[in-house]
Amino acid sequence: MKLRGARGDEVGALAEVHALAFDHPWSAAEIAELMGSPGAFALVAEDAGPVAFILCRAIAGEAEILTLAVSPAARRRGVARGLVEAAAGAARIAGAEAMFLEVADDNLAAIGLYETAGFTRAGLRRGYYDRGPQGLADALVMRLDLGRAAL
Numbered sequence: 001m002k003l004r005g006a007r008g009d010e011v012g013a014l015a016e017v018h019a020l021a022f023d024h025p026w027s028a029a030e031i032a033e034l035m036g037s038p039g040a041f042a043l044v045a046e047d048a049g050p051v052a053f054i055l056c057r058a059i060a061g062e063a064e065i066l067t068l069a070v071s072p073a074a075r076r077r078g079v080a081r082g083l084v085e086a087a088a089g090a091a092r093i094a095g096a097e098a099m100f101l102e103v104a105d106d107n108l109a110a111i112g113l114y115e116t117a118g119f120t121r122a123g124l125r126r127g128y129y130d131r132g133p134q135g136l137a138d139a140l141v142m143r144l145d146l147g148r149a150a151l
């Protein structure tokens, strides 16, 4: 599996990966807009084509994971862990001292991933996700200290 920076002309393929990973996926246009925003960077894992990506922002000494998606067929092979580690390294190079993310508090796969990558629980945002008829879901805020991370 190869990790590399995402290209602006492949947002369609990234949207397809996102749609395989989320119930409320982001469109190619939304991904393109975020990728073009200040401090944004995206990394792709590719096999024959993109199978996973991470989209982050590093600005004013802080980094944030905006989204992380792995195609179901590519899961449990360390792809997400590799993307998180590479993104943390890139954020550190960009001058960030800490990396944050929000994750649904019932997303045990992602919470397990982030905890094994060294993130700790930093807070709770109640009703952060709107799941339509299923109501609101809380988000955990997680934080990785990039100064001390062993990644």
Ligand SMILES: CC(C)(COP(=O)(O)OP(=O)(O)OC[C@H]1O[C@@H](n2cnc3c(N)ncnc32)[C@H](O)[C@@H]1OP(=O)(O)O)[C@@H](O)C(=O)NCCC(=O)NCCS
Pocket: 021, 022, 067, 068, 069, 070, 071, 074, 075, 076, 077, 078, 079, 080, 081, 082, 101, 102, 103, 104, 107, 108, 109, 110, 112, 113, 114, 116
């Ligand atoms: C969460 C997600 C990104 C994990 O991707 P992945 O490539 O399968 O993860 P990895 O193989 O790198 O797993 C690394 C560690 O995370 C944890 N983990 C990953 N998937 C897990 C699962 N389904 N159940 C429990 N723990 C899991 C494990 O600790 C795993 O280490 P191990 O395989 O040695 O036990 C992927 O399942 C996904 O895209 N889910 C839908 C979208 C999503 O939830 N994104 C994150 C939102 S913040």
